[in-house]
Amino acid sequence: MTANSIKLLTGNGHPDLAMRVADRLGIELTKIIVLQYSNQETSVTIGESVRDEDVFVLQSTVPGNVNDGLMELLIMINACKTASARRITAVIPNFPYARQDKKDKSRAPISAKLIANMLQTAGCNHVITMDLHASQIQGFFNVPVDNLYAEPSMLRYIRENFNYKNAVIVSPDAGGAKRYNLTHPTNTLSRVQLTLSRATAIADRLDLNFALIHKERSGPNEVGRMVLVGDVADRIAILVDDMADTCGTLVKAAQTLKKHGAREVVAIVTHGILSGNAIEAINNSQLTKVVVTNTVPHAEKKKKCPRLETIDIAPTIAEACRRTHNGESVSFLFSHTPT
Numbered sequence: 001m002t003a004n005s006i007k008l009l010t011g012n013g014h015p016d017l018a019m020r021v022a023d024r025l026g027i028e029l030t031k032i033i034v035l036q037y038s039n040q041e042t043s044v045t046i047g048e049s050v051r052d053e054d055v056f057v058l059q060s061t062v063p064g065n066v067n068d069g070l071m072e073l074l075i076m077i078n079a080c081k082t083a084s085a086r087r088i089t090a091v092i093p094n095f096p097y098a099r100q101d102k103k104d105k106s107r108a109p110i111s112a113k114l115i116a117n118m119l120q121t122a123g124c125n126h127v128i129t130m131d132l133h134a135s136q137i138q139g140f141f142n143v144p145v146d147n148l149y150a151e152p153s154m155l156r157y158i159r160e161n162f163n164y165k166n167a168v169i170v171s172p173d174a175g176g177a178k179r180y181n182l183t184h185p186t187n188t189l190s191r192v193q194l195t196l197s198r199a200t201a202i203a204d205r206l207d208l209n210f211a212l213i214h215k216e217r218s219g220p221n222e223v224g225r226m227v228l229v230g231d232v233a234d235r236i237a238i239l240v241d242d243m244a245d246t247c248g249t250l251v252k253a254a255q256t257l258k259k260h261g262a263r264e265v266v267a268i269v270t271h272g273i274l275s276g277n278a279i280e281a282i283n284n285s286q287l288t289k290v291v292v293t294n295t296v297p298h299a300e301k302k303k304k305c306p307r308l309e310t311i312d313i314a315p316t317i318a319e320a321c322r323r324t325h326n327g328e329s330v331s332f333l334f335s336h337t338p339t
Helices: 015-025 066-082 111-122 135-140 151-161 198-206 248-259 278-283 299-304 314-326
Strands: 006-010 032-036 042-046 054-058 087-092 126-130 145-148 167-171 209-219 222-229 236-244 264-272 287-293 308-311
Touching: 006 015, 006 314, 015 054, 015 314, 032 066, 042 066, 054 066, 054 314, 066 087, 066 111, 087 314, 111 135, 126 314, 135 145, 145 314, 151 198, 151 264, 151 308, 167 198, 198 209, 198 236, 209 248, 222 248, 236 248, 248 264, 248 278, 248 287, 278 299, 299 308
Parallel strands: 006 054, 054 087, 087 126, 126 145, 167 209, 167 236, 236 264, 264 287, 287 308
Antiparallel strands: 032 042, 209 222
């Protein structure tokens, strides 16, 4: 794959993913120095010209260092803007503050909207991200936002690694069952009519049964009672979700599924944030394996957790960049993986 006049920049957030994307595109990463001064201010120096170039700035936020990664992204974008780049696309595989997408209590900020404003003020002309926690975040921007889906990559992984005909797809909570219908993205009907189930979409593509776990939260990142709707007896239960943070939901869901007779429980998640005691929780859980994409770096955590496996989404991101650069449709990637 060749891509003339693409400049791909990255900070310290996820250099491995950036290298994979660059290799897929057949280009070299643009020379850039991103460092922090002794007073923790971020400094960015671009080592080659980006004047009148189509620039893609890839930066994924790292758990425990989200704000530094965000500042690196904003400063890199602004540096490209002041260096007269023709177009600047922010490639953010894991969108920061995506869970703060609405005013859910008195005096609460809508932080995802603030991030959108900051990106545009910095000089961003276009955004590419993956599996937004809330699709309405696209509406916070006045520039185009391409929200890619990990679903095609998940389907390929399931087909290649499981005897999936004896499996059942499980959504670990009702929230995980909601996603905008791709065929009517601008429809103004109720959210219930607009959404498709992430889990049922995968189940339909694989011709499998579907189950749902209803959970009651007692507080942020705390899970209360869980109720299973569906039959998982003597089957491989495949939990599908967009995000694994502390993994409390997945661990408790695995317990619930095992109690109802599941042969084994596997979790497939887009964003493996894995913060806090997540690795210890997985190692002590009834989960056979947890499969995550590499939207978030997790190489060190993988060394501590033999149950952790990775789906590489670099080909999808690279193809989205190539299609954006060439003015081609990106919607093909919503249901297909690049060959």
